[in-house]
Amino acid sequence: MELDIFIVDVFTKQRFKGNSAAVIPLDNWLDPVMMQQIATQNSFSETAFIKALTENRYEIRWFSPITEIDFCGHATLASSFVIFNHFGYQGEIEFLTLEVGTLVVNQLSDGRIEMSFPNQCPDPVIDVPPALLEGLSYEPVHVLRNRQAYFAVMSSEYEVMSINYNAERLKLLAPFDVVVTAQAQAKDYDFISRYFWPAPGGDEDPVTGSIHSGLAPYWAEQLSQCILVGYQPSKRSGIVFCKLVCNSVLVTGL
Numbered sequence: 001m002e003l004d005i006f007i008v009d010v011f012t013k014q015r016f017k018g019n020s021a022a023v024i025p026l027d028n029w030l031d032p033v034m035m036q037q038i039a040t041q042n043s044f045s046e047t048a049f050i051k052a053l054t055e056n057r058y059e060i061r062w063f064s065p066i067t068e069i070d071f072c073g074h075a076t077l078a079s080s081f082v083i084f085n086h087f088g089y090q091g092e093i094e095f096l097t098l099e100v101g102t103l104v105v106n107q108l109s110d111g112r113i114e115m116s117f118p119n120q121c122p123d124p125v126i127d128v129p130p131a132l133l134e135g136l137s138y139e140p141v142h143v144l145r146n147r148q149a150y151f152a153v154m155s156s157e158y159e160v161m162s163i164n165y166n167a168e169r170l171k172l173l174a175p176f177d178v179v180v181t182a183q184a185q186a187k188d189y190d191f192i193s194r195y196f197w198p199a200p201g202g203d204e205d206p207v208t209g210s211i212h213s214g215l216a217p218y219w220a221e222q223l224s225q226c227i228l229v230g231y232q233p234s235k236r237s238g239i240v241f242c243k244l245v246c247n248s249v250l251v252t253g254l
Contacts, residue, residue, distance in 0.1 A: 076103060092105070194233065212240050
């Protein structure tokens with residue numbers, strides 16, 4: 001069996017920055033065990049498998065090196081890049097997912113790719129799990145949670161940049177991951193974040209598109225603005241452009 005595999009770095013203009021994803025187009029779905037084996041061997045944050053239904057409608061599934069996951073923004077962006085730039089399609093794309101409905105994607109005139117995600121604004125957490133506090137070297141000023149992750153809001157950008165984490169403690173929070181975030185000091189960005197997901201994928205994710213469906217509405221409320229720029233200062237780092245529209249979050253990147 002031969003498969004085409006596209007490797008794409010997204011949320012960056014620079015090589016070896018942003019987040020890498022493998023994209024594998026399929027005529028028919030493979031056995032999930034085989035898809036997991038392929039993703040494990042690829043060893044990227046995610047491998048996306050896409051199956052065309054029509055010219056612009058695709059089913060999509062995402063696998064980390066460890067397990068299938070519900071929602072992945074950067075691998076959706078990578079899949080869109082392949083469809084626009086390698087398959088030559090120009091127009092709106094729809095991705096049908098198992099857990100988060102239909103994701104609509106467009107390519108903008110400047111070449112950036114805009115994805116419409118469901119608004120997943122987090123809610124405050126009253127009883128903060130001890131594993132969260134024990135797993136982070138700084139205590140958050142606020143803790144929230146959505147269907148994907150705990151949000152640990154820090155008092156400063158410095159704390160987000162320099163925070164240490166205990167992966168074994170954070171694993172106890174599964175199936176939830178952890179995002180730490182703070183308002184940005186630099187004028188180029190509105191907020192910064194780092195994303196830890198030791199249970200389903202790895203210690204720190206380079207750039208996490210999906211979590212911005214929660215970060216953007218949270219910071220939109222805090223900063224009283226609906227257009228925001230997020231920066232994820234991982235080792236590879238990346239920039240995510242966000243806009244709130246009705247019940248959706250438009251997440252844009254290269």
